[in-house]
Amino acid sequence: MSHDMSEEKLPESHGSAGDVAAHGDPFADPGLPAHEPRRTDIDERAAQRAERQVSLMFVVSMLATIGFIASYVAIDPDKIVYIFPLGHVSALNFALGMTLGVALFMIGAGAVHWARTLMSDVELPAERHPIEADDEVRADVIEQFKTGAAESGFGRRKMIRNTLIGSMALVPLSGVVLLRDLGPLPEKKLKETGWNEATPAQPLQLINMNTNLPMKAEDIVIGSLTFAMPEGLHVHDEDFQQAIAKDALMLVRIAPDDIKDDRSREKGFEGILAYSKICTHVGCPISLYEQQTHHALCPCHQSTFDLADGARVIFGPAGHPLPQLKIITDEKGYLVATGDFDEPVGPSYWERAR
Ligand code: FES
Structure with a gap:
């Protein structure tokens, strides 16, 4: 149902037109706060430091995945160790849990650090529009995607890109080695x-x-x-x-x-x-x-x-x-x-x- 606010009379208690003029338009769009550049936006050395930190997290993830596989192969499944405050636990389960946890955590932490320090943090308003997009809007979205990809530095910051790909490629190996638990064949x-x-x-x-x-x-x-x-x-x-x-x-x-x-x-x-x-x-x-x-x-x-x-x-x-x-x-x-x-x-x- 259409509801035209401009034709509706305000009740007396809402004040007069003079009050509105005095306090400004109560429904005015406050707009976006001014963008404040981060240190990494204005200092290339800080940006490079952040890049190294992100890459280091991805490298730690890769090492943890290698540690997971090494633990699976090397640690005796029956070995029990005392770990404070857990008490007596299976050494193999503990090592697998820790290494897999670190591998996944470091990918997440690296991605968050990357987004917070190096990816663009400029806020862009998106006007509401009909759900079905016309050609112009689609072209605009593609353009925005390309701009976002460029600003993320995925193509430009090769160290981050390569270490991220490496850590993401290694993590699934943890699951692959666990397939060994399906054997041996019953014969x-x-x-x-x-x-x-x-x-x-x-x-x-x-x-x-x-x-x-x-x-x-x-x-x-x-x-x-x-x-x-x-x-x-x-x-x-x-x-x-x-x-x-x-x-x-x-x-x-x-x-x-x-x-x-x-x-x-x-x-x-x-x-x-x-x-x-x-x-x-x-x-x-x-x-x-x-x-x-x-x-x-x-x-x-x-x-x-x-x-x-x-x-x-x-x-x-x-x-x-x-x-x-x-x-x-x-x-x-x-x-x-x-x-x-x-x-x-x-x-x-x-x-x-x-
Ligand atoms: S175990 Fe499924 S019917 Fe017997």
């Missing part, structure tokens, strides 16, 4: 589990994880779910968590006629089937079993496996069935395995066939 570690030690001549017993006792086939009833691990593995072993993350078994007994997959039936013993407990999506332990449907559900993202059909994925993000362990019984009726799983356990990765 056989993900393909083999503790069941790998089982052979037909020397089978490994299945140990009930609740009772720590070997399991007899006759003790496993139809519809039950039991968790098992290989004999020789003990809860108090130092590497127990690492081992059980691959070795854990889920044992179910299904009426043989209900088993749809023949290969799966052959790997089991009289309807007792042993599958990996590790979800093939991202490796959560599966713990929910519905005995009527024979479905096992992973609680993490609801992948559902049909244990009566070779642990086929029937729902959810898992990419392939649960690996199955072939089991038989020994002469005393205990359940044993004679080899490793038929597939690598856990999530897919680039080295597995599917």
